[in-house]
Amino acid sequence: MFALSIAKRFITHNKTQSFFIVLGIAVGVAVQIFVGILIDSLQANLIDKTVGSSPHLVISNNVDTANLNRFADLETQLKADTRVTKFTATATGNVFVLTPDKGYPALIQGVEFTSSQNDVFGFQKNLMSGTLPATASDALIGQDLLNSLKTHIGQLINVADAQGNKHTLKITGVVDTGVLSVNQTLLVTDLKTAQDFFGYGNDAASVVVQVKDVFNVEKVASSLPTSLAGQQLLVKTWKQTNAQLLSALGGQSSSSLMIQIFVLLSVVIAIASVLSITVMQKSRQIGILKAMGISDRDAIWVFLIQAFMLGILGASLGLAFGFGLFGSFITFAKTADGSPIVTPYIRTIFVSLTWLIAVVAATFAGVLPARKSSALNPIEIIRNG
Amino acid sequence: MANIIALQQVNKTYKNGALETPVLFDINLNFAAGSLNSIIGQSGSGKTTLMNIMGILDQPTSGDVLINDQNIQTLNKNDLAKLRNQTIGFIFQFHYLLPEYTVLENTLMPALIRDRKLTSAATMRAKELLDLVGLANWMDKPSTQISGGQQQRTAIARALMNNPAIILADEPTGNLDSKSSDSIHALFCTINREFKTTFVIITHDDRIAAKTERIVEIRDGRILNNADNTLVFKNI
Numbered sequence: 001m002f003a004l005s006i007a008k009r010f011i012t013h014n015k016t017q018s019f020f021i022v023l024g025i026a027v028g029v030a031v032q033i034f035v036g037i038l039i040d041s042l043q044a045n046l047i048d049k050t051v052g053s054s055p056h057l058v059i060s061n062n063v064d065t066a067n068l069n070r071f072a073d074l075e076t077q078l079k080a081d082t083r084v085t086k087f088t089a090t091a092t093g094n095v096f097v098l099t100p101d102k103g104y105p106a107l108i109q110g111v112e113f114t115s116s117q118n119d120v121f122g123f124q125k126n127l128m129s130g131t132l133p134a135t136a137s138d139a140l141i142g143q144d145l146l147n148s149l150k151t152h153i154g155q156l157i158n159v160a161d162a163q164g165n166k167h168t169l170k171i172t173g174v175v176d177t178g179v180l181s182v183n184q185t186l187l188v189t190d191l192k193t194a195q196d197f198f199g200y201g202n203d204a205a206s207v208v209v210q211v212k213d214v215f216n217v218e219k220v221a222s223s224l225p226t227s228l229a230g231q232q233l234l235v236k237t238w239k240q241t242n243a244q245l246l247s248a249l250g251g252q253s254s255s256s257l258m259i260q261i262f263v264l265l266s267v268v269i270a271i272a273s274v275l276s277i278t279v280m281q282k283s284r285q286i287g288i289l290k291a292m293g294i295s296d297r298d299a300i301w302v303f304l305i306q307a308f309m310l311g312i313l314g315a316s317l318g319l320a321f322g323f324g325l326f327g328s329f330i331t332f333a334k335t336a337d338g339s340p341i342v343t344p345y346i347r348t349i350f351v352s353l354t355w356l357i358a359v360v361a362a363t364f365a366g367v368l369p370a371r372k373s374s375a376l377n378p379i380e381i382i383r384n385g
Numbered sequence: 386m387a388n389i390i391a392l393q394q395v396n397k398t399y400k401n402g403a404l405e406t407p408v409l410f411d412i413n414l415n416f417a418a419g420s421l422n423s424i425i426g427q428s429g430s431g432k433t434t435l436m437n438i439m440g441i442l443d444q445p446t447s448g449d450v451l452i453n454d455q456n457i458q459t460l461n462k463n464d465l466a467k468l469r470n471q472t473i474g475f476i477f478q479f480h481y482l483l484p485e486y487t488v489l490e491n492t493l494m495p496a497l498i499r500d501r502k503l504t505s506a507a508t509m510r511a512k513e514l515l516d517l518v519g520l521a522n523w524m525d526k527p528s529t530q531i532s533g534g535q536q537q538r539t540a541i542a543r544a545l546m547n548n549p550a551i552i553l554a555d556e557p558t559g560n561l562d563s564k565s566s567d568s569i570h571a572l573f574c575t576i577n578r579e580f581k582t583t584f585v586i587i588t589h590d591d592r593i594a595a596k597t598e599r600i601v602e603i604r605d606g607r608i609l610n611n612a613d614n615t616l617v618f619k620n621i
């Protein structure tokens with residue numbers, strides 16, 4: 001197309017100037033990308049820290065003292081639900097870890113280990129050393145409990161329940177849940193081990209679930225059956241147990257939205273002003289072309305295409321800059337223990353929307369000068385040189 | 386001979402806010418197809434204003450402009466642009482070449498606007514025209530890296546590109562030395578004779594005007610002398 005070829009020539013003719021325009025747009029987009037990804041990552045990290053290694057939904061028998069019967073039916077349904085990411089049945093009980101001089105209170109948490117889809121509590125992620133339980137007598141141990149017992153991986157420990165039933169467990173791994181009180185008492189075994197130990201039979205204490213969208217957990221909850229094999233089910237969401245945290249998260253996300261809107265606004269304005277100046281600089285050429293009979297429509301196209309191309313170049317370079325900036329931020333900004341301040345959480349929709357908005361803004365920034373140029377009378381140019 | 390340009394009762398008043406500057410008064414003027422004409426007059430007399438109106442770059446305040454017997458008032462903006470592109474070639478006092486393009490590309494621009502793409506036929510014609518104006522060896526130079534005379538000759542080649550019926554030239558050699566000026570005007574005569582192109586040349590230079598078929602003199606916005614210069618012209 002011929003307007004395209006003129007626009008291209010206008011851009012490539014003065015490469016230094018075009019480069020600085022592209023750079024100007026790119027810097028704006030880079031800031032937007034950097035701030036956006038940082039905010040998203042902080043938010044995601046916060047959510048992950050608070051509910052990442054705990055159930056979003058707990059399904060149990062409505063009768064407090066009763067176990068959950070025929071939970072496998074429930075699991076079949078959860079498996080088919082694409083909104084569900086992880087689930088496992090649990091069986092729990094209190095024990096004492098016996099040492100020659102003292103008994104340490106502990107909680108045995110039995111969960112399924114058949115696939116990574118069962119890892120609601122994030123044991124794999126929180127495993128400091130060792131391996132996950134593989135056989136019936138294997139157990140994970142909380143880091144602080146391990147220290148109290150002065151034992152280590154591969155050693156056997158003896159536990160006893162309230163009835164005095166004894167069991168020997170082999171420590172295969174150490175976990176750090178990030179919560180001291182839990183680390184001081186936690187023992188994790190395979191579901192079957194806990195079922196047998198505490199007399200659950202084929203039942204479970206609960207089925208715990210993690211979902212993709214933690215803020216819409218109720219939707220999943222409400223689609224669950226209210227009764228199962230004659231028992232009434234009780235479904236609790238993390239929101240019900242974390243009301244305060246929830247409002248804090250809500251406040252954070254609305255303030256970060258405001259920040260992003262203002263950053264975006266300034267980026268759009270910057271793009272528009274940079275572009276309208278450059279486009280105006282070509283009005284002399286447009287005057288000459290109009291004297292030679294270029295149509296108003298083609299004159300508008302020349303500017304729109306020019307703005308569009310500069311927008312695409314600037315926005316794309318801005319993405320690269322933004323990612324580079326964020327990359328170096330997480331490389332250099334470290335916490336005291338050397339781990340990055342945030343783990344990156346990048347939403348494709350945010351990145352592509354930022355790019356698109358920048359390109360659209362740039363193109364629109366070309367509209368005003370383009371319309372001015374179309375109204376331009378060539379004799380103005382001819383007269384004023 | 387048929388009139389290719391006709392101005393009937395043309396008046397022009399520039400308006401800048403409340404300030405009105407009347408410049409042209411009741412102009413009645415015809416140019417025959419294929420003729421070679423000059424317009425002379427003092428600075429500020431209205432020559433450029435008249436040319437802009439003939440070249441439909443500007444509209445008269447009142448009166449009619451006919452190009453090829455067609456009243457331009459009946460044409461829309463697109464038709465006017467098309468008419469400018471295909472019927473009229475402009476040569477201004479300053480060359481107004483596009484700095485982004487080479488000599489050849491500048492010459493091709495009217496054809497590019499007409500065809501909306503580059504054709505090999507257009508490229509061939511552009512090269513011929515550049516050869517004609519003596520720029521065969523400068524075609525691929527950026528238009529900013531040639532001399533003033535060469536730039537003006539490029540502008541001439543460009544004006545001829547679409548083989549327009551009319552060439553309007555506003556002091557085309559005003560910035561050139563007399564030798565370059567003479568060769569360019571000789572070129573105009575050649576083109577006029579060979580292609581039957583109508584020329585209207587604005588000039589300050591009586592010497593140049595004397596070499597045209599007809600001299601139109603304008604004073605204070607009125608046609609003063611509309612002399613047929615044919616006799617003198619023929620004797621050159």
Ligand SMILES: Nc1ncnc2c1ncn2[C@@H]1O[C@H](COP(=O)(O)OP(=O)(O)OP(=O)(O)O)[C@@H](O)[C@H]1O
Pocket residue numbers: 399400401406408426427428429430431432433434435
């Ligand atoms: N846009 C305008 N607004 C107001 N007055 C104008 C405008 N353009 C031209 N004029 C006036 O109109 C008159 C004629 O101008 P024009 O340019 O046609 O003169 P000219 O004969 O071409 O002069 P020169 O030989 O100096 O080029 C001048 O008095 C000029 O000041």
Ligand SMILES: [Mg+2]
Pocket residue numbers: 432433434555
């Ligand atoms: Mg003038």
